[in-house]
Amino acid sequence: MKNSAGKTRRDFLKECALGALVAGAAPLAFADDNVIPPGANGAKSRVVIARDQALYSAGSSPDSARLVKLLDQAMQNFAGSSDPVSPWKKIVRPGEVVGLKVNTIAGPGLSTHPVLIAAICERLQQAGVKPGNIVVWDRTGGELERAGYTLSNDPNRIRVIGTDDKQVGYDDTLLAYGVVKTRLSNLLTRTCDCMINVPILKDHEGAGVTLALKNMYGVNNNPNTLHHNNCCPGVADLNMLAPIRSKFRFIVADAMTACFEGGPGFRPQYTWKYNGIMVASDPVAIDHTAWQIIERKRAERGLKTLADSGRPPKYIAVAADAQHRLGTNDPNRIALLEV
Numbered sequence: 001m002k003n004s005a006g007k008t009r010r011d012f013l014k015e016c017a018l019g020a021l022v023a024g025a026a027p028l029a030f031a032d033d034n035v036i037p038p039g040a041n042g043a044k045s046r047v048v049i050a051r052d053q054a055l056y057s058a059g060s061s062p063d064s065a066r067l068v069k070l071l072d073q074a075m076q077n078f079a080g081s082s083d084p085v086s087p088w089k090k091i092v093r094p095g096e097v098v099g100l101k102v103n104t105i106a107g108p109g110l111s112t113h114p115v116l117i118a119a120i121c122e123r124l125q126q127a128g129v130k131p132g133n134i135v136v137w138d139r140t141g142g143e144l145e146r147a148g149y150t151l152s153n154d155p156n157r158i159r160v161i162g163t164d165d166k167q168v169g170y171d172d173t174l175l176a177y178g179v180v181k182t183r184l185s186n187l188l189t190r191t192c193d194c195m196i197n198v199p200i201l202k203d204h205e206g207a208g209v210t211l212a213l214k215n216m217y218g219v220n221n222n223p224n225t226l227h228h229n230n231c232c233p234g235v236a237d238l239n240m241l242a243p244i245r246s247k248f249r250f251i252v253a254d255a256m257t258a259c260f261e262g263g264p265g266f267r268p269q270y271t272w273k274y275n276g277i278m279v280a281s282d283p284v285a286i287d288h289t290a291w292q293i294i295e296r297k298r299a300e301r302g303l304k305t306l307a308d309s310g311r312p313p314k315y316i317a318v319a320a321d322a323q324h325r326l327g328t329n330d331p332n333r334i335a336l337l338e339v
Contacts, residue, residue, distance in 0.1 A: 044335035045282035045328050050074035051338070054197075055256060055275040062256050064204070067277075068119045071252070075123075077339050085126045089249050092194060094128035099192035099247075100136045103199045103215050103254075104147035109266035111147035112198050112254045116277070118239055119250060120198070136160045137187045137275065139218045163187055170221040178237035180218040182196045187225045189243050197251045197283070201274065201290050202259035207231035208306040208313035210264055211290040212251045212283035213239055213326070235315035236324045251286055253278035260297040272297060284320045284327025285334045289315060 011090035050073040055062045056210045072084035079087035092098050100120060102112035121134055138144050141151050141162035149160045153167065161168060163185040170183040171190065188195065199215035206227050207214055213235050217223035226234030234306070255276035262270040274293070291313050295305060306312050320329040328334060 001140040018239070019255075021293070038074075044184045044333050045285040046078055047278065047280045047282070047286050047334055047336050048074050048078045049255070049276050049278050049289070049336070049338045050077070051274070051276040053275055056273055062113060062156070064115050067115055067256075067291055068122075070277050071116070071119050071123070073339055074252075074277045077337055078279050085123060088123045088127035091196070091268060092124065092127060094130075095133070096129070096193040097133045097135060097191060098124060099127055099187060100134065100198050101195055101215060101218065102136060102138050102144075102147075104143040104149070106137045106200075106202075106264055106266040107146050108148050109268060110200060110202060110259055110263070110271060112200050113256060114148045116252070116254050116256070117198065120196070131158045132156050133188060134158045135192055137185070138162055161187070161220065167263065175241050177240040178233055179239040180226065180234065180241065182222050182238070184221075184241065184243055185219050188219050188247060192247065195248045197248055199251070199253050200258075201253055201255040201276075201278070201293065203261050203263035203270070203294055204231075206311060207235060207315060208311040209287060209291045209294055210318070211253055211287045212280075213287050213315065213319055217245055219244065230311055230314055232315040233318045236319040236326065239319065239326055240324060248278065251278075251283060253281050253286060253290070255293075258293070258297075260294050260301065261303060282327035284316060284329050287313070287316050287319075288329045288331070288334065289336060
């Protein structure tokens with residue numbers, strides 16, 4: 001399989017860091033002292049986009065069988081794996097409580113699809129994670145239900161729960177970095193050992209773009225305080241908090257139905273079927289890639305660039321700067337594979 005630059009998957013893997021995904025299950029998406037930061041030492045950060053133009057051929061919802069194949073295609077290409085389960089074994093360990101942080105603020109039209117979460121949960125269980133050790137979560141139970149999820153806190157089943165549940169809430173510890181002073185969800189700080197970020201590809205009225213990094217606005221108790229100046233440096237500073245940096249392992253972005261204007265809410269006239277799944281371990285690289293996808297769609301529809309519209313996603317460059325080092329936004333250090 002070749003990407004848009006004519007590179008094969010073998011070439012793609014050679015020019016990327018072997019990194020934490022190949023080496024084991026240390027934190028992937030956000031580097032700690034034991035993990036090379038994404039894009040460091042001249043290595044390239046991998047971003048894989050898998051697309052299937054027939055994904056919605058069965059109707060208004062994505063075809064579940066085709067979606068599973070799409071997810072497997074993305075993960076196997078990312079990891080250079082010949083089977084669909086081994087990439088997950090390198091992300092999580094049996095015995096860990098694994099959180100899946102979804103994005104459900106926009107309702108059923110523009111939220112992380114339950115069918116994608118079902119596919120991820122299936123692969124996690126095949127990788128040895130017990131059902132009761134998988135927690136699907138977001139800010140509120142009401143938003144989860146409106147997006148099509150069924151709430152459950154049964155320890156013997158896959159749990160689906162909001163931070164607003166009376167048994168959850170926010171951690172008492174006040175954390176601070178830069179402009180951020182906040183408390184984080186107990187689901188992040190106390191319940192889960194690691195997290196997989198499952199955002200959705202969309203435009204944002206303030207930040208310009210929302211994908212992996214801004215999905216963290218759903219883990220803290222006061223996101224309303226971080227929207228000034230195009231959410232910059234709020235997005236980058238929030239992602240510097242230790243529980244976020246240490247626990248988030250990987251990103252599986254829902255790019256099946258995407259939004260190029262009017263986000264983060266659902267306005268059907270501004271959405272399109274991109275029919276994709278995006279995966280990465282570098283949140284900055286995948287957000288930069290998402291930005292380019294949205295800009296191309298805006299140009300196709302005759303809209304101004306995000307910068308000309310007064311909402312450039314400048315938080316992406318800040319997240320990549322020498323102070324934050326959350327990943328790379330340099331196109332020359334991003335290895336993009338489209339399959």
